[in-house]
């Protein structure tokens with residue numbers, strides 16, 4: 074109980090400073106990683122336990138290692154609307170540059186299935202070394218947030234990238250957003266337009282990622298132009314509807330029947 078109120082307090086203070094009301098959705102969720110460093114105390118859940126002194130640690134990746142890629146992911150259990158991701162990487166006094174060189178080049182993805190292939194990329198580190206207290210806005214909906222990095226054979230990495238002993242150590246990953254992907258707004262209380270595909274929308278603007286068939290526009294509130302229908306308004310009506318009527322913008326059918 075003592076630990077819980079302590080963590081809660083940290084969150085309150087951070088929340089007040091940045092004004093956003095989004096919930097911390099990753100805390101205590103199921104976390105897994107590609108491989109874990111030998112020994113105890115390096116498990117994937119250390120990054121979602123609310124304690125920044127416990128960290129994950131994977132095996133090393135790189136040309137001298139059997140492993141070339143590394144991932145860590147958190148499963149929210151259902152599709153959520155992500156707003157912001159903060160990652161606190163392990164720091165060792167005096168080794169900042171080395172630590173930053175190890176995480177250099179990483180990506181953050183949001184996925185509905187947990188598979189990196191088909192996931193939406195929301196951040197990819199450039200040639201610069203990322204900070205060890207890293208924050209990125211990532212307005213996507215999905216069930217998993219995935220951290221991914223690689224040190225492939227035969228690739229020349231930018232200056233400062235570490236290529237040997239590349240351990241990944243995440244002390245805390247905090248994902249903020251709405252725990253219902255069908256709502257948006259800073260209080261997570263405005264329903265997404267019902268014409269958004271999968272009823273999901275951008276967490277701040279409420280614009281749809283894609284429209285349901287028959288609709289277009291950023292909020293999908295515009296019917297397809299006359300003569301067009303269906304997914305993304307790309308289908309052409311066949312014509313021949315009774316009295317020259319337009320076909321249904323969703324189905325393409327002649328609602329009033331066919332021409333004689």
Ligand SMILES: *[C@@H]1O[C@H](CO)[C@@H](O)[C@H](O)[C@H]1NC(C)=O
Pocket residue numbers: 076079124125126127
């Ligand atoms: C964080 O973890 C460390 C190491 O396990 C432990 O000693 C400490 O009490 C924990 N702190 C909180 C606030 O839970």
Ligand SMILES: *[C@@H]1O[C@H](CO)[C@@H](O)[C@H](O)[C@H]1NC(C)=O
Pocket residue numbers: 087125161206208
């Ligand atoms: C990391 O940065 C955030 C804001 O960007 C700040 O609230 C937090 O205290 C920082 N954490 C540490 C451990 O420095």
Ligand SMILES: *[C@@H]1O[C@H](CO)[C@@H](O)[C@H](O)[C@H]1NC(C)=O
Pocket residue numbers: 253254255256263264265
């Ligand atoms: C999510 O929000 C939508 C829109 O307000 C609502 O219809 C739905 O019941 C909510 N789902 C859950 C699981 O609360």
Ligand SMILES: *[C@@H]1O[C@H](CO)[C@@H](O)[C@H](O)[C@H]1NC(C)=O
Pocket residue numbers: 282283284289290305
């Ligand atoms: C419609 O299709 C175009 C071209 O494929 C694409 O750029 C656009 O994002 C789509 N719009 C919606 C709302 O799905």
